[in-house]
Amino acid sequence: RSLYCRWEEEIIFNEDIEHFQKNDSQAIMFFQLMDFPSSTGNNQNNTSGFGKEGKGWTTFAWAFLKVVGANGHKNIGQRLRLQLWRPMKSANIGLNELYSWWSSGSRIHYPSTLYVTLRPVTLQEDPPPALRSTIATQAEQGGAQLTHLLDQSSSIAGSKTTLSGHPDRTSVEWDRKPNQSCKIPNRIKHHLSVDSDCLVVKFSHNGIYLACGAHKDVLIYNILSGELLITLNGHFGLIYDVTWSENDNLLLTASADSTARVWNFEANDSNNKSQILAHPSYVYVARFVPGKSRIIVTGCYDHVLRVWSSKKGESYILFQEITNHLGFISALCFSYDGNVLYSGDKQGVILIWNVDKEAKTDKKKGYKTLSLVNEIKLNEVVGTTINALDAHPSGHRLLVHTRDSQMRFVNHNYWTITHRLRGFLNVREQIRGCMSPCGQWVLTGSEDQGVYVWNADSGEMVSAFMDLPLDGTTSCVDFHPHGNIIAISSYSHQAPVLILSFDETSTPVNTSIPRAVLPASSASNVQSTSRITKFTKQDCQIYYQVYR
Missing domain, CATH: 2.130.10.10 (YVTN repeat-like/Quinoprotein amine dehydrogenase)
Structure with a gap:
């Protein structure tokens, strides 16, 4: 038996698929796994805060995926298993840090993997409004509408x-x-x-x-x-x-x-x-x-x-x-x-x-x-x-x-x-x-x-x-x-x-x-x-x- 997380979330990039799968494509996708740990640890009555590195979310693992591999293979349309790596630090991590860790070539294994699938999708020409837009032309309704409801x-x-x-x-x-x-x-x-x-x-x-x-x-x-x-x-x-x-x-x-x-x-x-x-x-x-x-x-x-x-x-x-x-x-x-x-x-x-x-x-x-x-x-x-x-x-x-x-x-x-x-x-x-x-x-x-x-x-x-x-x-x-x-x-x-x-x-x-x-x-x-x-x-x- 093993414990694992399942997100089953879909992220849509508003880019033409050809932009990613060109033979000379240098596109890299980074995945950052974060947690919101309890500040109390094992001390049941501790109320001291979030620790020294920062408040709130901390990064415990990361992964990367080159859309077109060094051998020219296109990692699109199939389920991929990515090795997870330990971060050099756990807080205040941005894209620059992830890229520098990848480019350094020095990585520490994290004892787990991440499954992802890259595939092209066909989008609607005239999509209905949604809470969060999935393409640039889709109208949003939700958070912006809240202030409207409370003010007007x-x-x-x-x-x-x-x-x-x-x-x-x-x-x-x-x-x-x-x-x-x-x-x-x-x-x-x-x-x-x-x-x-x-x-x-x-x-x-x-x-x-x-x-x-x-x-x-x-x-x-x-x-x-x-x-x-x-x-x-x-x-x-x-x-x-x-x-x-x-x-x-x-x-x-x-x-x-x-x-x-x-x-x-x-x-x-x-x-x-x-x-x-x-x-x-x-x-x-x-x-x-x-x-x-x-x-x-x-x-x-x-x-x-x-x-x-x-x-x-x-x-x-x-x-x-x-x-x-x-x-x-x-x-x-x-x-x-x-x-x-x-x-x-x-x-x-x-x-x-x-x-x-x-x-x-x-x-x-x-x-x-x-x-x-x-x-x-x-x-x-x-x-x-x-x-x-x-x-x-x-x-x-x-x-x-x-x-x-x-x-x-x-x-x-x-x-x-x-x-x-x-x-x-x-x-x-x-x-x-x-x-x-x-x-x-x-x-x-x-x-x-x-x-x-x-x-x-x-x-x-x-x-x-x-x-x-x-x-x-x-x-x-x-x-x-x-x-x-x-x-x-x-x-x-x-x-x-x-x-x-x-x-x-x-x-x-x-x-x-x-x-x-x-x-x-x-x-x-x-x-x-x-x-x-x-x-x-x-x-x-x-x-x-x-x-x-």
Whole structure:
């Protein structure tokens, strides 16, 4: 067995093929293999930076290819295996350095090879616009269009592209009063078209806006009217997470394109509308520190927890990297006061961190925003991917959503399981549920296209939405911060995002399915059906799917 990388990327040179394959051609192609290594090395709590040679990307190997060999053979139209060589240095390497290493003839073998294929391609005469042009005559749409969307009117929505000028929370009369218990929505209010797979949805803190991570784009809707306000383009991969700053001026997104992005709706300079936070691999989760939107925490596929910090009016910079996790980081959750961070990973391990919001952004003096407090390994959770963590408003319970068709309420003072919430299906995909702001209800999607609701205090399932106009996995459910409203997304092509509201006169969109509580002392592998208090045909189908 061996470990190898596969890029399968295509690079098109806008040159006639004859320019390369002439008999007297001196064309040489250089290949530079680079990595973005963790600065922490083997030291789990090291926060000292990137090393002496430079910051960021380092070169670990290089190769070259002469299009026409010394014997006149043309290396075109066939798969070639190139020997890799070690660089003389690892940072600040350009074409001049590569050429000088090649021309010197003194090279050190790197124990690997690189496969490449050179071939001519036939290009379209009138190619459609793309994010990045492949020929000189092809128009680009994407990054350049982003500033257009944020500075001018949106051609798609026909509305303003900034979030100013819309009603604030205090000018809207919501159907739930402050400190009032939430009611379970029962009527579909809006079908929001997203035209692509949507893995995550998130209401703004003022309750006016909904951000939808629709594959590679972020769509922002006004939930009062259902109007699309802004389309944010810029990501090149699936968007895994979306979160708002407390004043809703910033939006933070995490993506499979190895970046997190900060979108600034208040920036005057169009160049500062979006900032990229580069990572070496997929970014699964990202959060602003409560009360300190200048501090960001991200969780990545490379097992590293990263802290980014910004001074007022400046860009975010990498401040701290921590490698305590042994699996990819899939969940982050702050306590309500923002002084404690919980992080969960693929191994089912939860780490607890103290948060120093006032840590100075000076790595040389050893300041740290996050300090490890404890490592929690719940026996029945270890080895199972944690999808999400959510803090209960009461302040003493943590909701742990795992990829074994269960959610568990855990008392985080003693780390004992108080309730297990079962009945939904989740064994393969990333699904995020939520708690109502009052703390009374827990909601989550499912791989069987349903949405399930439990009483957070008793652990009893009280409702199940089984007939929603969605296909595929219901990937995310988010409860409105001020009203009896929820947003539901589905990871399926062209499925809408649904906005449900509460209407006392409306017929419910589902049939309630009462179930008895499965206490924490119950065996986790339940075979008996005697605990179900009201058993219908639909109950049988759901129960069989989950426990077969």
